[in-house]
Amino acid sequence: xxxxxxxxxxxxxxxxxxxxxxxxxxxxxxxxxxxxxxxxxxxxxxxxxxxxxxxxxxxxxxxxxxxxxxxxxxxxxxxxxxxxxxxxxxxxxxxxxxxxxxxxxxxxxxxxxxxxxxxxxxxxxxxxxxxxxxxxxxxxxxxxxxxxxxxxxxxxxxxxxxxxxxxxxxxxxxxxxxxxxxxxxxxxxxxxxxxxxxxxxxxxxxxxxxxxxxxxxxxxxxxxxxxxxxxxxxxxxxxxxxxxxxxxxxxxxxxxxxxxxxxxxxxxxxxxxxxxxxxxxxxxxxxxxxxxxxxxxxxxxxxxxxxxxxxxxxxxxxxxxxxxxxxxxxxxxxxxxxxxxxxxxxxxxxxxxxxxxxxxxxxxxxxxxxxxxxxxxxxxxxxxxxxxxxxxxxxxxxx
Amino acid sequence: xxxxxxxxxxxxxxxxxxxxxxxxxxxxxxxxxxxxxxxxxxxxxxxxxxxxxxxxxxxxxxxxxxxxxxxxxxxxxxxxxxxxxxxxxxxxxxxxxxxxxxxxxxxxxxxxxxxxxxxxxxxxxxxxxxxxxxxxxxxxxxxxxxxxxxxxxxxxxxxxxxxxxxxxxxxxxxxxxxxxxxxxxxxxxxxxxxxxxxxxxxxxxxxxxxxxxxxxxxxxxxxxxxxxxxxxxxxxxxxxxxxxxxxxxxxxxxxxxxxxxxxxxxxxxxxxxxxxxxxxxxxxxxxxxxxxxxxxxxxxxxxxxxxxxxxxxxxxxxxxxxxxxxxxxxxxxxxxxxxxxxxxxxxxxxxxxxxxxxxxxxxxxxxxxxxxxxxxxxxxxxxxxxxxxxxxxxxx
Ligand SMILES: Cc1ncc(COP(=O)(O)O)c(C=O)c1O
Ligand SMILES: Cc1ncc(COP(=O)(O)O)c(C=O)c1O
Numbered sequence: 001x002x003x004x005x006x007x008x009x010x011x012x013x014x015x016x017x018x019x020x021x022x023x024x025x026x027x028x029x030x031x032x033x034x035x036x037x038x039x040x041x042x043x044x045x046x047x048x049x050x051x052x053x054x055x056x057x058x059x060x061x062x063x064x065x066x067x068x069x070x071x072x073x074x075x076x077x078x079x080x081x082x083x084x085x086x087x088x089x090x091x092x093x094x095x096x097x098x099x100x101x102x103x104x105x106x107x108x109x110x111x112x113x114x115x116x117x118x119x120x121x122x123x124x125x126x127x128x129x130x131x132x133x134x135x136x137x138x139x140x141x142x143x144x145x146x147x148x149x150x151x152x153x154x155x156x157x158x159x160x161x162x163x164x165x166x167x168x169x170x171x172x173x174x175x176x177x178x179x180x181x182x183x184x185x186x187x188x189x190x191x192x193x194x195x196x197x198x199x200x201x202x203x204x205x206x207x208x209x210x211x212x213x214x215x216x217x218x219x220x221x222x223x224x225x226x227x228x229x230x231x232x233x234x235x236x237x238x239x240x241x242x243x244x245x246x247x248x249x250x251x252x253x254x255x256x257x258x259x260x261x262x263x264x265x266x267x268x269x270x271x272x273x274x275x276x277x278x279x280x281x282x283x284x285x286x287x288x289x290x291x292x293x294x295x296x297x298x299x300x301x302x303x304x305x306x307x308x309x310x311x312x313x314x315x316x317x318x319x320x321x322x323x324x325x326x327x328x329x330x331x332x333x334x335x336x337x338x339x340x341x342x343x344x345x346x347x348x349x350x351x352x353x354x355x356x357x358x359x360x361x362x363x364x365x366x367x368x369x370x371x372x373x374x375x376x377x378x379x380x381x382x383x384x385x386x387x388x389x390x391x392x393x394x395x396x397x398x399x
Numbered sequence: 400x401x402x403x404x405x406x407x408x409x410x411x412x413x414x415x416x417x418x419x420x421x422x423x424x425x426x427x428x429x430x431x432x433x434x435x436x437x438x439x440x441x442x443x444x445x446x447x448x449x450x451x452x453x454x455x456x457x458x459x460x461x462x463x464x465x466x467x468x469x470x471x472x473x474x475x476x477x478x479x480x481x482x483x484x485x486x487x488x489x490x491x492x493x494x495x496x497x498x499x500x501x502x503x504x505x506x507x508x509x510x511x512x513x514x515x516x517x518x519x520x521x522x523x524x525x526x527x528x529x530x531x532x533x534x535x536x537x538x539x540x541x542x543x544x545x546x547x548x549x550x551x552x553x554x555x556x557x558x559x560x561x562x563x564x565x566x567x568x569x570x571x572x573x574x575x576x577x578x579x580x581x582x583x584x585x586x587x588x589x590x591x592x593x594x595x596x597x598x599x600x601x602x603x604x605x606x607x608x609x610x611x612x613x614x615x616x617x618x619x620x621x622x623x624x625x626x627x628x629x630x631x632x633x634x635x636x637x638x639x640x641x642x643x644x645x646x647x648x649x650x651x652x653x654x655x656x657x658x659x660x661x662x663x664x665x666x667x668x669x670x671x672x673x674x675x676x677x678x679x680x681x682x683x684x685x686x687x688x689x690x691x692x693x694x695x696x697x698x699x700x701x702x703x704x705x706x707x708x709x710x711x712x713x714x715x716x717x718x719x720x721x722x723x724x725x726x727x728x729x730x731x732x733x734x735x736x737x738x739x740x741x742x743x744x745x746x747x748x749x750x751x752x753x754x755x756x757x758x759x760x761x762x763x764x765x766x767x768x769x770x771x772x773x774x775x776x777x778x779x780x781x782x783x784x785x786x787x788x789x790x791x792x793x794x795x
Contacts, residue, residue, distance in 0.1 A: 112410070
């Protein structure tokens with residue numbers, strides 16, 4: 001008998017994503033990749049981290065290497081409780097904050113606490129795939145809610161809430177991965193009302209809002225309905241993903257369960273990285289460094305928009321995100337973005353076909369996700385040019 | 400608009416979970432004003448703080464951004480671990496190694512891999528709460544086996560359970576059991592490997608302590624006797640090095656790498672590459688063996704001091720396991736003593752321990768306690784056990 005025959009039923013729902021395979025292809029040398037979803041290495045505050053890693057032991061001693069409580073390393077918790085109100089985007093206090101091993105682990109733990117097999121999760125489509133893969137382990141059903149250029153549509157959400165018993169809504173309202181869309185304030189307020197009225201929990205995943213290059217910050221939905229929202233964010237995009245540190249803010253009664261579930265998953269998040277993050281915040285280094293990240297990414301984002309404007313053939317539309325890392329291109333009906341991808345890869349340019357961000361088959365065929373943070377403005381222009389000419393050639397040959 | 404009071408309904412799975420008493424007691428365990436026999440942590444002075452700091456410096460300087468980025472598993476760490484496993488008689492290659500955030504995560508991953516809600520897992524009757532959380536955390540139904548205070552998990556009983564139940568996973572702690580302090584005999588390890596093969600039931604071998612042996616010879620792991628591919632070995636750097644790094648590993652069949660990777664990515668993507676590289680540097684510089692040797696000496700002295708204190712103050716009313724390694728001894732008191740009830744009084748007297756009942760899966764073990772000897776200064780045990788003895792005697 002093979003060990004493979006012994007696996008749990010839940011694992012059958014868990015498959016490697018196609019994006020993984022794409023990312024392997026594009027790691028080849030010489031490729032200009034707009035496919036990745038990771039921060040630019042030059043955005044990392046390496047010198048600051050080196051300095052802080054030496055300060056950690058002076059500052060906290062052995063506590064930075066010992067077992068710690070599941071809720072998180074106290075100096076980091078305090079630093080966040082001081083820092084977050086300055087941005088005035090979320091409500092937080094000592095009883096609602098928990099540190100996690102990256103924001104990915106919040107997705108897993110929230111589902112672990114809330115989802116029983118067959119429970120329904122409402123999601124926007126397209127959606128962040130890592131969330132779907134976290135939820136899949138708990139065997140939910142998904143209900144997809146319609147979106148437009150401004151993100152999820154509140155009326156469609158209300159319809160869903162009327163028709164189904166929804167256990168959890170999952171949204172990335174700001175600079176969404178993959179579309180780059182941001183939900184406007186009025187919609188946020190309306191959704192806050194809906195989730196309170198229908199007494200449904202919302203998981204508001206917010207890894208990107210700090211990376212804003214244009215326009216005004218928007219309040220989180222959490223601020224309007226703190227008893228119904230689990231807010232999630234991360235140090236991955238403003239410090240370094242290799243530390244694996246995220247944080248969640250949840251109603252106190254739920255935080256109790258999240259902490260218990262986290263104990264069973266990893267006891268607590270590594271202390272040393274939390275200590276570095278604590279000093280990064282409390283020493284004012286984030287405030288100093290974040291503008292540098294923004295200055296690094298803004299010209300890249302601008303260059304991509306300009307190149308799209310200049311080169312893309314008729315019939316293409318795209319989002320114009322004011323921040324984050326991604327932009328979404330929608331081709332004319334009949335365009336097969338996967339075909340386009342293969343054409344482009346032959347010319348050493350890569351992106352992710354948008355269809356992979358839908359959990360349903362056969363949708364989003366004509367869409368593309370482009371990342372604008374990993375390569376320089378010049379290379380972005382060059383890459384968009386390549387995509388544009390390949391698209392043009394494909395459209396001609398289709399006629 | 401009408402605003403409802405929220406009703407947070409948790410999943411069926413979550414409702415099986417209980418908060419670990421151990422985590423709750425951590426604050427007492429590290430409170431310097433108490434004589435703490437409650438913890439499960441190394442003494443601060445036994446952590447290789449300076450060397451880890453040095454290694455992190457080297458890594459940040461050498462690897463730069465690569466040490467901070469999302470990263471695939473760090474190959475050099477896999478290689479070192481595979482080599483270390485060979486030295487422990489486990490035939491394996493780097494492709495068999497899977498890095499985790501510690502054995503707790505290994506428990507969690509393998510529980511997901513093998514257990515569905517309502518399926519049966521076998522665990523020991525008095526056991527580390529994390530073992531219970533890992534298995535119950537996926538909604539499994541647990542069946543327990545007793546653990547003998549001289550030979551470890553009762554393998555005879557295990558076989559009976561395997562006969563009678565459709566078991567999907569068995570989790571065992573063969574070395575310096577938490578909380579009992581006992582190790583399985585070599586022969587019983589071999590028998591467990593045979594049972595796994597015969598009944599086709601995966602074994603989760605949870606090894607957090609084997610290297611902390613200060614008396615006698617380190618025994619081969621169950622995995623060393625495995626010929627069927629059913630034994631999954633979990634090793635942790637928590638006790639060998641430092642718990643706050645949250646670093647451990649599993650030895651798994653290469654064919655399961657893709658599946659386990661998907662599960663892992665759904666949980667939290669990956670283990671901090673900075674921590675992986677820092678530890679890999681520590682290992683490559685040969686810092687581990689001298690560090691462990693020093694740790695063993697420190698533990699030996701402390702364990703002996705605890706044994707002396709127990710002999711002096713409690714030998715007429717209690718029995719306990721004599722540890723050959725690890726961090727704990729298990730102390731059994733007269734039947735009518737309830738160590739939960741005594742806890743607050745002991746706290747007032749300035750000494751803390753963990754009531755044995757905290758580890759009990761089915762209730763019971765009321766008259767037992769787990770005593771930790773890794774944190775307290777050797778000369779303090781006498782006073783600690785003297786106070787404890789006074790509290791116990793009042794209750795007799
Ligand atoms: C929407 C979203 N959520 C969560 C994550 C996970 O990030 P991390 O676990 O590094 O915090 C990502 C990463 O790309 C993301 O795009
Ligand atoms: C038997 C046992 N398994 C696992 C663990 C957790 O280890 P880690 O820190 O590697 O997650 C412990 C920690 O106390 C333990 O005693």
